[in-house]
Amino acid sequence: MxxxxxxxxxxxxxxxxxxxxxxxxxxxxxxxxxxxxxxxxxxxxxxxxxxxxxxxxxxxxxxxxxxxxxxxxxxxxxxxxxxxxxxxxxxEEGLTRGMTEWVTGHVLRHHLGMDAHIVNPDRVWNHAPPPLAQDRTVAVLGLGALGAACATALARIGFDVRGWSNSPKDLPDITCRHGAEGLGPTLDGAEIVVLLLPGTPATENVIDAAALDRMAPGACLLNPGRGTLIDDDALLAALDDGRAGHATLDVFRTEPLPADHPYWAHPRVTVTPHVAAExxxxxxxxxxxxxxxxxxxxxxxxxxxxxxxxx
The missing domain is CATH 3.40.50.720 (NAD(P)-binding Rossmann-like Domain)
Structure with missing residues (x-):
């Protein structure tokens, strides 16, 4: 038939x-x-x-x-x-691998401080090695197929990985928390935060001013999940005053990102054009x-x- x-x-x-x-x-x-x-x-x-x-x-x-x-x-x-x-x-062969490579690459970029070496017009010799991955705390919000794969890859490198999801999850070598009561402890002191949550009314603006304040001073935020996960005004304010160190963003509320959006010109923002996973x-x-x-x-x-x- x-x-x-x-x-x-x-x-x-x-x-x-x-x-x-x-x-x-x-x-x-x-x-x-x-x-x-x-x-x-x-x-x-x-x-x-x-x-x-x-x-x-x-x-x-x-x-x-x-x-x-x-x-x-x-x-x-x-x-x-x-x-x-x-x-x-x-x-898993396409989307998941692509997302894992994007997340791993950008986490390592911020962990190793690559930007200071790639763009160094003053030729400053700053002999300040980064910590080992085991001494860097990474929080992954969202532990579905994509989030679990990324969290697992980061844990294998050696990062101290925390994961948060709506429902209970159990992943080797990852401290997993869930529900409303688990979000704050997952973010507390995190130096790199990766957003891989679905876009739902419950997850809109999950990264707001209060969430940003719980992260480590100068923390880096990666969002290859959904543009609605971030309160854009709160993030820009945190970047401006140094509470947040950098944001690498692949998804936005409006796409393509309008040419006059503040993210394009902000020195602490990297825009990638929705290419983390295809x-x-x-x-x-x-x-x-x-x-x-x-x-x-x-x-x-x-x-x-x-x-x-x-x-």
Missing amino acids: TVNILFAASGDSWAAYREPLTRALAEAGIDARLAPEMAPDEVDYIVYSPNDGPDDFGPFTRAKAVLSLWAGVERIVGNSTLTQPLVRMVD TRPATAARVIAENVRRGEAGEPLLHLVDRAAGY
Whole structure:
């Protein structure tokens, strides 16, 4: 029996995904009709991109699941027309590895003080070696697939890693806390803080003035998670008066980041253009094909979104 799969994303994405997704579906033993346009009442699965996919899921009366190409689902999870199961993208070979490399690289940059050596126009010979990783406290907020992978990688290097999440987690060599009562102790005295929480009403402005005050003086903040996690005004104030040492930011409330935004010109801010982790067609296609296979076999779908939690 042929499975009808609507690829509801941009034309550029269709060009990138068509071949690897066709191949992955065939390797999974699925007889698939894959197309960027299809009558709604014929669709069995929707491969979805929040920037380009449908807003009204009501006409897709036959669809068994919506398979997002993105890890974040905040743009779709509250859609009242979405009654089908929603699956987010968790791709250990692509997204997770990319995020781990970005986080590890920027944590090491701040830990080692690389900026002072890369840009040193006055040729200052400052023989001040950094501490060892074991003497540096790193806090990772968010211990889902991405956060757990990043926290684990940092712990393997030797950092003193603390982790915080909404629900209890147990990760080797990481001090894990959870819930509202666990956030403050996780931040207390942290020298580098990495934000990998989902974007939900509960996590908006989790880094506010009070949170910044709990970190070590001159702490560095890395945000490859969601732009809504930070109170931008509070962060800029902390950077201006030296309470925060640097912020490396990959995600923002408005993207692309407007040219007149204060982050661009601030000497203690590094802007990266939402490149920390990217869905890669070759590996993401295999994740999508496995979920279609599971759906057709009556097996539980992987990475099913909890609508109430928002992720």
